[in-house]
Amino acid sequence: MGIGVGITALRRGAVLASVALRRRLLVTLEINNKDRAYDWFLAWLAHHQRTTRRPAWAHSHQLSVETAYAQHKNGSADVLFRLVAGPGVHWLKYRGAWMQVKRERETRAMQMVSGTPWETVTLTTLSRDRALFPPLLAEARDAALRGQEGRLVVHTAWGTDWRPFGLPRRKRPLHSVVLAPGTAEKILEDVRAFLGRREWYADRGIPYRRGYLLHGPPGSGKSSFIQALAGSLSYDICVLNLSERGLTDDKLNYLMSNVPERSFILIEDVDAAFNKRVQTSEDGYQSSVTFSGFLNALDGVASGEERIIFLTTNHVDRLDPALIRPGRVDLASLVDDAVPEQARTLFTNFYGSGQAEDDTSHDEVELLGRQVEEIVGDGIKDGRRISMAALQGMFIRHDAKDAVASTRELLATRQ
Known part of the structure; x- marks a missing residue:
């Protein structure tokens, strides 16, 4: 009996001593998948595996697969499979210090809310090496930002979270979206003025948010301009489907x-957001967003600040006046079908400065561009208009000389 009591006491003492030593000698950092650093660290971890000759988890039994495509210049692509650390315990050596990497996944708690599992990554190292956490996270952040440099990230709503949709896409130059003279400049100037007046809004107690409405016929370039504008200002886009x-x-x-x-x-298409035809799907589902709830989200008491909202519509006359009043829509701009100067500018963008695939000279491109301008102008006089999307699609299919004749034929078919 005495020996048993002694063994039990020694066991409890060993456990308490182990806990005390862990508290004094070890430090732990937890990163959950709701924090942006989570994706940054996992991407850094995968890169660390590829650049290290023999990663610490090379012989691990808990692995995940990462699939990527390598695009070649001839249009073909290779599918690459990379094995990365999956849920489980792994070991990492960073700047001479060993760290335990524990990746855990809870599949029931978060799936009921957002449809995605709750994941955490826990880093454990000696207490003396706690100063390595900030540079490691900064290195992961910088690597992620370098991967997105010069690219536009589009986010979509996933439950109550915003998540990137697809891979970052190449930024579109602002000058590549040709609008009517003065339209793009007016919007760009207003956005830049808003971004530079944060303190001005705060001093006067005005909510720091701005709303824009771009309205016009389909294919006039509303969404394309917003995408190019975001890229020129190094902003991302969060697409919200009501x-x-x-x-x-x-x-x-x-x-x-x-x-x-x-x-x-x-x-x-905010005009169709509260149309029963759009709200109800084939299986009878109807959206739960109400018009009053949408208005409150725009500028209600609980609405957020420090944001820029862009609304687009093809039918501005269908919008409720309460939606487009000042404070919810601060600047409305018409993005219409092509005007003569727009058509000429788009033409020269396609075929000027060596862009033409044939032997058309610069002077010939200028002459042909003026002909396109005249054709579009004559069409407007006769009540026939053409969208910028139609012109762009036609310029893609034809060379410079054929594009002039095709523009005339296309306008002739318009009512």
Whole structure:
């Protein structure tokens, strides 16, 4: 009996001593998948595996696969499979210090809310090496930002979270979207003025947010201009679909109040958002977002600040006056079908400065561009108009000389 009591006491003493030593000698850092550093660290971890000759988890039994495509210049692509550290315990050596990397996944708690599992990554190292955590995270952040440099990230709503949709895409030059003279400059100047007046808004107690409405016929370049504008200002885009299944007034308000930094909120075809034909899907589902809830999310008491919202519509006359009043829509701009000067500018962008695939000279391109300008102008006089999207599609299919004749034929068929 005495020996048993002694063994039990020694065992408890060893456990308490182990806990005390861990508290004094070890430090732990937890990163959950709701924090942006989570994706940054996992991407850094995968890169660390590829650049290290023999990564510490090379012989691990807990692995995940990462699939990527390598695009070649001839248009073909190779599918690459990379094995990365999966849920489990792994070991990492960073700047001479060993760290334990524990990746855990809870599949029931978060799936009921957002449809995605709750994941955490826990880093454990000696207490003396705690100073390595900030440079490691900074290195992961810088690597992620370098991968997105010169590219535009589009986010979509996933439950109550914003998540990147697809891979970052190449930024579109602002001059590549040709609008009517003065339209792009007016919007760009207004956005830049708003971004530079944060303190001005705060001093006067005005909510720091701005709303824009771009209206006009389909194919006039509304969405393309917003995408190019975001890229020119190094902003991302958060696309919000008001007819999404499961979206309610509360979730809408939460999403609009928790937009990633330096992002535009884009709501397209807002005139159809509260149309029963759009709200109801084939299986009878109807969106739960109400018009009053949408207005409150735009500028209600609980609405967020420090945001820029872009609304687009093809039918501005269908919008409720309460939606487009000042404070919700601060600047409305018409993005219409092509005007003569627009058509000529788009033509020269396609075929000028060596862009033409044939032997058309610069002077010939200028002459042909003026002909396109005259054709579009004559069409407007006769009540026939053409969208910028139609012109762009035609310029893609034809060379410079054929494009002039095709423009004339296309306008002749318009009513």
